[in-house]
Amino acid sequence: MASSHSAALAQWQRIEALVQAWLDERQQLIVLLCTLQGLKGLSDHRQPLQKQVQNFCQLLMDYISAGYFEVYRELVNEARHFHRDNPTLTRQILQQLDNSTDEALAFNEHFERPEQWLALRDQLPERITLLMQTLEERFALEDQLILSIHQQEPPRQQATH
Secondary structure: OHHHHHHHHHHHHHHHHHHHHHHHHHHHHHHHHHHHHHOOOHHHHHHHHHHHHHHHHHHHHHHHHHHHHHHHHHHHHHHHHOOOOOHHHHHHHHHHHHHHHHHHHHHHHHHOOHHHHHHHHHHHHHHHHHHHHHHHHHHHHHHHHHHHHOOOOOOOHHHOO
16 A cells, blocks of 8 residues: 555656646746737837747747646546546536637747748737737636646545555
8 A cells, every 4th residue: 555655646746746847837938928018119129029929939839738748638647546537627628728729829820930920020919918818818727727636735545546
């Protein structure tokens, strides 16, 4: 029983580290997004701003990819393993996350490449505002997913099977 508890604890710690690193990346994303939104005279600073937008797009795609291909999957596995599974809630949250993913992918598609940047730069302030709203909803959903599955304390010995 002690070895199964050790394995459960190790699994929880691994997921905790993954979630924390991902949330740190989220914080970087928020800082970059706020920086972009706060810039005045966007069209006057094309080159530095273009590079900032490209960096933001890269971080946005990394964050969303890590969510889908690592964090969400690990949380769902944790829910099953530790019998914290609420499939209906989890499915609803994941479906709602798809909507914000589409908006983030569209933003990236429009602003990551220099040739598109030049044609669409005047739309950037409006698109950033829309993306901020979308990401705010996404972050709330992700937090709900984390809190519904990944408890703040490691699993106790009797919680593993």
